[in-house]
Amino acid sequence: MNIKGAIFDMDGTLINSLIFWDVLWEEFGNRYLGGERFYPDLEADKAIRTMVLAEAMDHYHERFKIGESGADLLNTANEVFKDCYVNRVELKDGVKEFLDYLKAKGVKMCVASATDKALLVYAMERCGLYEYFDTILSCADVGKGKDQPDIYYNALEVLGTDMDNTWVFEDSYVALRTANGMGLNTVGIYDKFNFDQDKMEKLATHYIADGETLMKLVK
Numbered sequence: 001m002n003i004k005g006a007i008f009d010m011d012g013t014l015i016n017s018l019i020f021w022d023v024l025w026e027e028f029g030n031r032y033l034g035g036e037r038f039y040p041d042l043e044a045d046k047a048i049r050t051m052v053l054a055e056a057m058d059h060y061h062e063r064f065k066i067g068e069s070g071a072d073l074l075n076t077a078n079e080v081f082k083d084c085y086v087n088r089v090e091l092k093d094g095v096k097e098f099l100d101y102l103k104a105k106g107v108k109m110c111v112a113s114a115t116d117k118a119l120l121v122y123a124m125e126r127c128g129l130y131e132y133f134d135t136i137l138s139c140a141d142v143g144k145g146k147d148q149p150d151i152y153y154n155a156l157e158v159l160g161t162d163m164d165n166t167w168v169f170e171d172s173y174v175a176l177r178t179a180n181g182m183g184l185n186t187v188g189i190y191d192k193f194n195f196d197q198d199k200m201e202k203l204a205t206h207y208i209a210d211g212e213t214l215m216k217l218v219k
Contacts, residue, residue, distance in 0.1 A: 001206075001217055003107055005161030005183075008133075012094050012171035016121055018134040018193035021045070022085045026081050028073070032066040040064065040202060046195050048143045050114050050146040050174045051137050053077060061170035071086075078116070092189075094213025099132045101218055112133040112151045117141060134216075146175035150181050173200045180204070187217065 011017040029038035040048070044063060050054045058075060060068030066078060067073040102109060109132055113120055117138040124130055135158045137151055144150045168179040171189040173196035178205055180186050188204030190197055190212070201207045208216060 001167075002101070002165050003105075003167050004105055005156070005159040006109045006114050006164035007047055007101055007155040007159070007166065007168045009107065009170045009175060010111055010120055010123060011115055011174065012191035013128070013169050013189050013193055014092060014111075015089050015127060016092055017084065017089050017123070018049075018171075018191055020081060020088075021048075021161065021193070024077055024080045024085060027076060031076060034211055036197075038064075038066070042195075046174075049194065050139075050172050052143070053116055054113065055145070070181075078119070081115075081119050082122060086126065089123050091127050092213070094215045095182055096128075098214035098218065099129075101215075103132055108161055109133055110137060110155050110158050112137040113154045114139040114146055117181055118210075146170075147171065149178050152179055152182060152184065163204060167205075171200075173197075173203070175202055187214075189214070198215050 008014055025038050029036055054070065054074050057073035061067050061070040061073055082186065083202050100105050111120060113180055115138060117136055120136050120138060124136070137158070139145050139151055142151045142154060152168065156163065159166060163183055167185040167187060169187045169189060170176045170179065171191040171194050176186050186204045188200035188207045190208055190210045206217060208214060
């Protein structure tokens with residue numbers, strides 16, 4: 001594995017956090033539907049995972065007619081996610097060991113996530129990730145989701161590494177497809193709360209399956 005630069009997604013890749021979407025759907029039901037269960041259809045649920053959150057909440061307000069506005073849904077989402085990132089999130093198995101390995105090799109690393117940067121900071125603080133990452137990039141700042149390559153180009157610029165020896169670590173098929181389409185090396189990571197794992201396994205340069213950790217790449 002010839003690697004000089006590493007671009008890591010956060011949710012579902014470095015940390016166990018994708019269950020937070022289910023927490024948010026429950027809160028939407030309680031807050032906007034009088035306790036009735038809310039759950040988006042599969043297409044909408046897939047789409048939101050790589051979108052800028054403000055854009056996603058505007059979309060959900062229009063599509064499902066819940067909340068007073070997209071901004072109202074965004075406020076609720078930020079409340080739910082802040083509590084989760086501050087109090088509940090944990091590193092995925094093998095992540096610290098793998099980051100220690102890359103750090104010892106002098107690999108340059110950054111985080112590139114669809115999650116708002118303020119929330120990423122909470123996760124970084126809780127999980128002790130600042131010793132590995134100097135830079136946090138968010139799609140919210142870029143203005144485009146991971147169905148577009150902009151955030152990866154930004155990450156390459158920050159790292160200053162060549163595309164040939166820079167690797168992208170993702171648990172999202174949509175994001176992985178974007179990175180792969182740019183010609184970047186990719187590592188697909190299984191997460192039970194995400195979609196299209198079979199497609200990711202076929203597309204990724206390397207795949208971390210259920211029960212495996214990133215340390216598989218070292219061994």
